[in-house]
Amino acid sequence: MSCIRNSIPGSGRRRPSLYGLIALLLVTGGAAVSAAEPVSGSVVRDLYYGEVLFQFYQDEHFDALTHLLVARDADRVGNHEAESELLLGGLYLHYGQHNRAEQIFSRLLQDSSEPEVRNRAWFYLGKVRYQRSLYPEALQAFDRVSGALPASLDAELPMLKAQAYLALGRFDAAVALLDGWRGPESWVAYARYNLGVALVRLDRPEDAIRQLDQLGRSTFDTAELRDLRDKANLALGYLYLQQGRDIDARPVLARVRLNGPFSAKALLGAGWADAAVQDYRAALTPWLELRDRDLLDSAVQESLLAIPYAWARLDAHSEAAAGYQAALDAYDAEIGKLDAAIAGSRSGQLVPAMLSADDARIGRWYWQLDALPDSVETRYLYDLVARHSFQEGLRNVRDLAALSANLDEWQSKVAAFEQMVATRRTAYAQRQGRVAAGLDQAGIDELQARRDVLAARLEQVAQSRDVAGLATTEELDRWQRLEALGTSPALTDVAAGDARERYRLLKGVLGWDLDRDYQYRLWQQQRNLTRVDALLVKAQSAHASGAAAWQDTPAELDRFAERIASLAPRISSMQAALARDRNAEEQRLQAMAIDVLNEQRERLLSYRVQARFALATIYDRAASSARSAPVAGGTP
Amino acid sequence: MNRLTMNICLTAMLLGGALAAKAGHASETVASAAVPVAAVSSIDTGMQALKDDVLDLNRELFMLEEELLFPANTQVAVFVSMDVGEFFALDSVQLKIDDKPISNYLYTERELKALLRGGVHRLYLGNLKTGEHELTAVFTGQGPHARDYRRGATLKVEKGVGAKFVELRISDRQSAQQPEFVVREWE
Numbered sequence: 001m002s003c004i005r006n007s008i009p010g011s012g013r014r015r016p017s018l019y020g021l022i023a024l025l026l027v028t029g030g031a032a033v034s035a036a037e038p039v040s041g042s043v044v045r046d047l048y049y050g051e052v053l054f055q056f057y058q059d060e061h062f063d064a065l066t067h068l069l070v071a072r073d074a075d076r077v078g079n080h081e082a083e084s085e086l087l088l089g090g091l092y093l094h095y096g097q098h099n100r101a102e103q104i105f106s107r108l109l110q111d112s113s114e115p116e117v118r119n120r121a122w123f124y125l126g127k128v129r130y131q132r133s134l135y136p137e138a139l140q141a142f143d144r145v146s147g148a149l150p151a152s153l154d155a156e157l158p159m160l161k162a163q164a165y166l167a168l169g170r171f172d173a174a175v176a177l178l179d180g181w182r183g184p185e186s187w188v189a190y191a192r193y194n195l196g197v198a199l200v201r202l203d204r205p206e207d208a209i210r211q212l213d214q215l216g217r218s219t220f221d222t223a224e225l226r227d228l229r230d231k232a233n234l235a236l237g238y239l240y241l242q243q244g245r246d247i248d249a250r251p252v253l254a255r256v257r258l259n260g261p262f263s264a265k266a267l268l269g270a271g272w273a274d275a276a277v278q279d280y281r282a283a284l285t286p287w288l289e290l291r292d293r294d295l296l297d298s299a300v301q302e303s304l305l306a307i308p309y310a311w312a313r314l315d316a317h318s319e320a321a322a323g324y325q326a327a328l329d330a331y332d333a334e335i336g337k338l339d340a341a342i343a344g345s346r347s348g349q350l351v352p353a354m355l356s357a358d359d360a361r362i363g364r365w366y367w368q369l370d371a372l373p374d375s376v377e378t379r380y381l382y383d384l385v386a387r388h389s390f391q392e393g394l395r396n397v398r399d400l401a402a403l404s405a406n407l408d409e410w411q412s413k414v415a416a417f418e419q420m421v422a423t424r425r426t427a428y429a430q431r432q433g434r435v436a437a438g439l440d441q442a443g444i445d446e447l448q449a450r451r452d453v454l455a456a457r458l459e460q461v462a463q464s465r466d467v468a469g470l471a472t473t474e475e476l477d478r479w480q481r482l483e484a485l486g487t488s489p490a491l492t493d494v495a496a497g498d499a500r501e502r503y504r505l506l507k508g509v510l511g512w513d514l515d516r517d518y519q520y521r522l523w524q525q526q527r528n529l530t531r532v533d534a535l536l537v538k539a540q541s542a543h544a545s546g547a548a549a550w551q552d553t554p555a556e557l558d559r560f561a562e563r564i565a566s567l568a569p570r571i572s573s574m575q576a577a578l579a580r581d582r583n584a585e586e587q588r589l590q591a592m593a594i595d596v597l598n599e600q601r602e603r604l605l606s607y608r609v610q611a612r613f614a615l616a617t618i619y620d621r622a623a624s625s626a627r628s629a630p631v632a633g634g635t636p
Numbered sequence: 637m638n639r640l641t642m643n644i645c646l647t648a649m650l651l652g653g654a655l656a657a658k659a660g661h662a663s664e665t666v667a668s669a670a671v672p673v674a675a676v677s678s679i680d681t682g683m684q685a686l687k688d689d690v691l692d693l694n695r696e697l698f699m700l701e702e703e704l705l706f707p708a709n710t711q712v713a714v715f716v717s718m719d720v721g722e723f724f725a726l727d728s729v730q731l732k733i734d735d736k737p738i739s740n741y742l743y744t745e746r747e748l749k750a751l752l753r754g755g756v757h758r759l760y761l762g763n764l765k766t767g768e769h770e771l772t773a774v775f776t777g778q779g780p781h782a783r784d785y786r787r788g789a790t791l792k793v794e795k796g797v798g799a800k801f802v803e804l805r806i807s808d809r810q811s812a813q814q815p816e817f818v819v820r821e822w823e
Contacts, residue, residue, distance in 0.1 A: 047715045047801055047822060050756025057750035069695040070702075097684050396683055403690045410697045417704055545797070549709075563700055567693070574690050581686055588679065 045079035052077075056087070062402070065091045082108065082117045089124055093131075096395065102128045119145050123153055127160060135164040155187040162194055166201075174198040189215060189225050193232050200235075205243060212236040216255055230255075230262040237269050246276035264290060264299035271306055280310040295334050296380050296600070301607055304330055308614065317618055324615040331608040338601045341380055345593050351397055351586040354385070384596045393589045400582040407571050407578070414568050421560050428553050439547050444540055451532050458525050467514040470521040475514065482507045702761075710763035711799040714739075714771070718751040719807040724785060724815030726751070726806060727777040731760055734769050738762065759804070764795045773804045775817055791819040 044050035048071040056064040068088055071077045077084045089104035105125040112118055126141030142161050149157065158177055165174035178195040181188070192215045199208035216233040220226050233255045240249035250273045256266035267286040274283035287310065290303035308323030344350070384390050461469035468479050482503065485491060491500050716729055726748060731739040739760045743751070751757060772790045779785030793800060801822040809816040 044754055044756055047756050050717060051758050054750045054755030054757050057753050057755050058746050066694055066698055070698050099684050560704060567697060570693055574693055577686055581683060
C-alpha cells in the first residue's frame with residue numbers, strides 16, 4: 001500500500017499518457033517488414049526491386065509503394081515476382097487497402113507453389129480478414145499456414161488466432177492456444193494478459209488470477225510492457241474486489257505505478273478495498289490523492305463522491321457536506337467546460353487542430369497521434385483518441401491530406417510538363433529546316449556509291465590479278481612512266497642497248513615487287529572494304545533512326561500532350577474527391593467526439609444528482625438531529 | 637456510492653477494455669462509435685476505392701515524368717548496393733561520367749542500414765548520348781581497422797539505344813580482408 005500512500009511525483013493536475021494508452025491498443029505495424037524479407041536468400045536480382053527495398057527499409061512506404069507499382073508495370077522486377085507481390089500486398093494492407101491486399105494474397109495462393117510464399121500469403125490473408133472482423137474466415141486462413149514463417153510472424157500468428165477466438169467468444173479455444181505458449185517476451189506478456197481475460201470469461205477465476213498475478217509481478221524494460229503490467233494488476237485488483245477478496249486486492253492495486261495511465265483507477269479501487277473492510281480513514285488516502293488530479297478522468301470524478309462518502313462514514317458530517325458541495329462545484333465547472341468543448345467541436349476545428357502539428361509525410365505506417373494540442377475540446381478526448389476506430393479515422397484524414405498534398409505537387413509538375421512539351425515543339429519547329437537539310441545532306445547514298453565503285457575496282461583487280469592496281473601512288477607513277485618509256489621509239493633503237501637493258505631491269509624489279517606485295521595488299525584492301533561496310537551500316541542505321549526519331553517527334557509530343565491533358569483533369573477531380581471524403585471523415589470523427597463529450601456530460605450530471613441527493617440527506621439528518629437532540633452526530 | 641458503483645467500474649475494467657492487442661484490433665470492443673457498422677463499412681469501401689484511384693494516378697504521373705525527362709533511348713541509371721560491409725563503412729560516393737562530376741552523395745546511417753539489409757540506392761538517373769562513355773565512382777569511408785579509405789572504380793560503357801543500368805557494388809573480399817568495389821553493367 002505504500003506505493004499508493006506516497007505522494008504523487010509532480011503532483012497537480014495531469015493528463016493521462018496518450019502514448020501509453022495507444023501503445024496498448026494499436027497496431028504496431030511491423031508486419032509489412034516481414035512481408036518484404038526475401039523469401040530465399042538475400043540476393044537482389046533486379047535493381048529496381050532493390051530500390052523499392054531501400055525505400056521500404058527507411059519507412060518511406062508511400063515511395064516504396066509507388067516505385068513498386070511502377071517497377072511491376074514496367075516489368076522491372078521479374079526476378080522477384082512472388083516476393084514483390086507479397087511486399088505489395090503487405091504495403092496495401094498497411095495502407096488500409098484491404099480489398100487490394102486480399103486480391104493479391106488470393107492470387108498468390110493460386111499462382112505460387114512455393115511453401116514459404118504460400119504460408120505468408122495465408123498468414124496475410126488471415127490478417128486482412130481479421131482486420132475486417134471476419135473472424136471465422138480469418139481462422140480458416142490461419143489454419144492453412146503449415147510451415148515456418150519469419151520469426152515475427154511466427155510470434156504474431158497465435159496472438160491473432162487467440163484474439164479471433166476471443167472475439168468469437170470461443171474462450172476455451174483461446175485458452176488452449178495461449179496456455180503454455182512460448183514466444184518472444186513481449187508477445188508472451190500480451191498472451192498472458194489475454195489468457196487471463198479468457199479465463200475470467202470462462203469463469204475460472206483462480207486460473208485467471210494466477211496468470212494476471214504472474215504478469216503483474218514481471219519486470220519489463222519498455223514503457224509499453226510496464227503499462228501492460230499495470231493493466232494486469234488493475235484487472236486483477238478489481239477481480240479480487242469483485243470476489244470480495246478486498247484484502248488481496250489492496251497490495252495488487254498498490255503495484256500499479258502512480259505515474260502510469262491506470263493509476264487513477266488503481267487509486268480508486270484501493271480506496272474501495274479499504275472501504276470494504278470499513279477502514280474509511282485509510283480509504284481517504286488514495287481518494288484524496290485523486291482529488292488533485294484532472295477531473296476529466298472518470299475515476300477522479302467518482303473520487304469526488306467517494307471522499308465525502310468516507311467522511312460521512314467517519315461521522316465527519318461537516319467535512320462530508322463540504323466535500324459534496326466541492327464535488328457539486330467541480331461538476332458544475334466541468335459541465336460548463338464540456339459545454340464549451342461540445343460547442344468548439346461542432347465548429348469543425350477539432351480534427352484539424354489534432355493534426356496541426358503533424359508531420360505530413362505520406363504513410364500511415366507506425367504513425368500514431370501521441371500528443372494532443374492543449375485545447376478545450378481535446379482535453380476530454382484522450383480515451384476516444386486512443387480507440388482504434390478513432391485512430392483509424394484520423395489516419396484516413398491524414399492519408400487523404402497527404403495524398404492531396406502529393407497531387408498538389410503533381411499539379412505544378414504537370415504544368416511544367418505542359419511547358420516542356422510546348423518548348424520541345426517550338427525547338428522542333430525551329431530546327432526542322434536545318435535538321436531536314438542535315439539529314440538530306442548526310443550523303444549516305446553518295447558514300448555507298450563510292451564504296452560500290454571501290455569494291456568493283458577491287459573485284460576487277462582480284463579477277464585479273466592486276467598487281468599494279470594495288471600499287472602505291474609512287475609505285476604507280478613509276479610503273480606508268482616505265483610503261484610510257486616502253487612505247488618510246490627511242491628504246492627500240494639499236495643505239496639504246498644499255499638503256500633498253502636498264503628499262504627491262506627496272507620494270508622487272510618493279511613488277512616483281514608489285515607481285516610480291518599483291519596478296520597482302522589485296523587482303524588489306526578487302527579488310528578495309530569490310531570496315532567501310534560496317535561503318536556504312538552504322539551510318540545508315542544512325543541516319544535511319546535519327547530520321548525516324550525526328551519524324552516521330554511530333555507524334556510523340558502529341559502523345560505526351562494527350563497524356564498530360566488527360567491526367568490534369570483527373571488530378572483536379574481526385575482533389576475534389578479527396579476533399580469531399582476528408583470532410584466526411586472529419587464529420588464522422590467530430591460526431592464521435594461530440595458523442596463522447598455528451599456521454600461525459602451525462603455521467604457528470606448523474607454524479608451531480610448523486611452529490612446533491614447525498615448533500616440534501618446530510619442536511620436533512622443534521623436538521624432532524626438538531627430537532628431531536630442537541631448533541632451532534634448521526635449516520636449518512 | 638456503494639458496492640454497485642464499484643462493480644460497474646470493475647465490469648468495464650475486466651470486460652469492456654478486455655483484450656490487450658499488440659498487433660490487432662481486439663481493443664475495438666472498447667469503442668462505441670456513433671456511426672452504424674454498415675455506414676462505416678461503406679465509408680471504408682469508398683475510402684479504399686478513392687485511395688486506390690489516387691495511387692493509380694500517382695503511378696501514371698510517375699511513369700509520365702520518367703518517360704518525359706529520361707526517355708529510354710538516352711536513359712542511364714546508376715545504383716549503389718552493398719553486401720556485408722564488414723571491411724568498409726561507406727560515407728559517400730562521388731560519381732563522374734566522362735570526367736564530369738554528376739553526383740556526390742553522402743549517406744545517412746538510416747540509408748546505410750537499408751543498404752546492408754539488401755536495399756539498392758539509385759544514385760543517379762540521367763541522360764547520355766549513344767556511344768562510349770567512361771564512368772568513374774569514388775567511394776570514401778572507413779576501411780579495415782577504422783582507417784580512412786578512398787577507392788575508385790572505372791568502367792567504360794557503350795550506350796546503345798536502350799536504357800543503361802550500372803551497379804556500383806561494395807562487397808567484402810574475405811580472402812584479402814579488404815572491401816571490394818565493382819562496377820558492372822546490367823542488361
